[in-house]
Amino acid sequence: xxxxxxxxxxxxILLTLRKHWVVFARDSIGTLIVGFLPLIxxxxxxxxxxxxxxxxxxxxxxxxxxxxxxWLALALIWTAYYLDIWLVTDKHIYVVEQIGLFNxxxxxxxxxxxxxxxxxxxxxxxxxxxxxxxxxxTASGDEESAVFRGIPSPQMVRSFVLDQIERFAKIEKENxxxxxxxxxxxxxxHLVGHEVKGYLTKSSAALASIAEGDFGSVPEGxxxxxGAALKETRKGVxxxxxxxxxxxxxxxxxxxxxxxxxxxxxxxxVAQSLQASxxxxxxxxxxxxxxxxYAFAGDETKLRDHxxxxxxxxxxxxxxxxxxxxxxxxxxxxxxFEIKDTGVGISQETMQKLFTEGGKGEHSQDVNKESTGFGxxxxxxxxxxxxxxxxxxxxxxxxxxxxxxxLPT
Amino acid sequence: MGGVLPGFFSLLAWxxxxxxxxxxxxxxxxxxxxxxxxxxxxxxxxxxxxxxxAGCLLILLMLLSAVLTLR
Numbered sequence: 001x002x003x004x005x006x007x008x009x010x011x012x013i014l015l016t017l018r019k020h021w022v023v024f025a026r027d028s029i030g031t032l033i034v035g036f037l038p039l040i041x042x043x044x045x046x047x048x049x050x051x052x053x054x055x056x057x058x059x060x061x062x063x064x065x066x067x068x069x070x071w072l073a074l075a076l077i078w079t080a081y082y083l084d085i086w087l088v089t090d091k092h093i094y095v096v097e098q099i100g101l102f103n104x105x106x107x108x109x110x111x112x113x114x115x116x117x118x119x120x121x122x123x124x125x126x127x128x129x130x131x132x133x134x135x136x137x138t139a140s141g142d143e144e145s146a147v148f149r150g151i152p153s154p155q156m157v158r159s160f161v162l163d164q165i166e167r168f169a170k171i172e173k174e175n176x177x178x179x180x181x182x183x184x185x186x187x188x189x190h191l192v193g194h195e196v197k198g199y200l201t202k203s204s205a206a207l208a209s210i211a212e213g214d215f216g217s218v219p220e221g222x223x224x225x226x227g228a229a230l231k232e233t234r235k236g237v238x239x240x241x242x243x244x245x246x247x248x249x250x251x252x253x254x255x256x257x258x259x260x261x262x263x264x265x266x267x268x269x270v271a272q273s274l275q276a277s278x279x280x281x282x283x284x285x286x287x288x289x290x291x292x293x294y295a296f297a298g299d300e301t302k303l304r305d306h307x308x309x310x311x312x313x314x315x316x317x318x319x320x321x322x323x324x325x326x327x328x329x330x331x332x333x334x335x336x337f338e339i340k341d342t343g344v345g346i347s348q349e350t351m352q353k354l355f356t357e358g359g360k361g362e363h364s365q366d367v368n369k370e371s372t373g374f375g376x377x378x379x380x381x382x383x384x385x386x387x388x389x390x391x392x393x394x395x396x397x398x399x400x401x402x403x404x405x406x407l408p409t
Numbered sequence: 410m411g412g413v414l415p416g417f418f419s420l421l422a423w424x425x426x427x428x429x430x431x432x433x434x435x436x437x438x439x440x441x442x443x444x445x446x447x448x449x450x451x452x453x454x455x456x457x458x459x460x461x462x463a464g465c466l467l468i469l470l471m472l473l474s475a476v477l478t479l480r
């Protein structure tokens with residue numbers, strides 16, 4: 001649909017109306033009769049036995065010119081018929097009118113402002129063919145009414161619009177309730193999340209003390225078990241943190257603490273900390289970074305922990321064998337981090353929801369049971385908040401993948 | 410007719426023909442632009458443009474033949 005001057009991207013069109021065809025037929029037949037009349041008369045005079053038929057040649061030229069003028073008028077009648085339109089969406093009523101050749105008028109009436117709808121059916125044609133005029137009056141006295149003439153089945157349209165207004169009011173009410181519930185839910189997530197995080201942090205501190213021998217030596221079995229429990233508890237803390245950050249990001253309350261730092265150092269430190277995990281799996285793990293400092297003003301902690309760590313950790317998790325290659329380059333004002341792996345790859349279907357909340361990959365549960373599905377969504381929001389871009393490319397499942405982050409300095 | 414004002418009506422008829430042709434073309438461009446820009450169905454716009462063009466062509470041919478008979 002090309003309405004050119006109407007932005008209906010956030011609305012659903014429920015009803016599209018054009019003037020009744022009788023309106024066009026009435027106007028066009030009338031115009032054609034008026035157009036042909038002089039030509040018929042000139043033809044009649046030419047065969048009349050009055051002896052002045054030879055002087056009618058110029059009159060014939062004028063009669064055909066008149067026919068042409070009427071034909072052009074017919075084109076304008078068609079334009080008005082074809083381009084005058086009435087749209088009812090789930091939020092507004094749009095009355096689009098083509099006035100003459102160069103004026104196009106779009107009147108918008110919000111459904112919640114409609115106070116009264118009047119319908120008029122006047123005369124024989126309107127009654128016989130069931131069309132008429134519909135007038136929409138708004139609550140504001142200053143506002144002009146939206147009028148559409150020649151509308152088919154005006155009573156039915158009126159009922160439809162009234163139903164729609166009722167539905168709109170109901171949805172608005174439900175939206176307010178939903179927003180309140182979502183806010184309460186968010187508060188609850190934060191409360192529960194912080195409580196759980198507090199307990200887990202205490203547990204991990206206690207387990208770390210046991211595992212690291214702060215309370216003296218413990219049997220090897222206990223130490224191993226404490227170490228394993230510590231690892232799991234830390235994963236639990238990470239999961240809770242991810243959910244909390246995800247909740248912050250989804251409500252737009254993601255706060256950045258921006259300061260200047262060396263991005264290369266940040267990426268290097270993350271890569272070094274995860275190198276052991278890659279080695280354990282027997283993966284080739286390489287980072288190539290350009291010369292010099294990569295000064296960047298941004299939230300170092302969030303970029304390091306939720307963007308770079310996430311991407312590198314994912315690459316390790318989702319690559320059973322083969323290699324992982326990271327490139328950090330600087331081109332003009334753009335710092336580009338690219339991580340390419342020979343892992344499980346991403347199908348087209350997964351690619352669509354990869355950066356959405358809870359948008360886990362199809363292999364995520366096989367490879368990473370703790371996956372919350374928030375990781376890439378949070379990474380995207382953080383990169384977006386820095387004015388950057390993040391995207392993924394893959395030739396398909398089993399063909400590896402490439403994630404790229406571009407940050408403007 | 411030619412005897413009253415020799416050549417005048419013929420000249421006037423040619424001027425009418427040329428003016429009418431120019432008017433048809435200019436108006437055709439303007440209305441077609443509107444049809445294609447604002448219409449919801451491009452096929453209908455195309456049909457309308459073709460019908461408009463064919464009608465204009467037919468009437469202009471009639472006008473031309475009428476002008477040619479003025480000698």
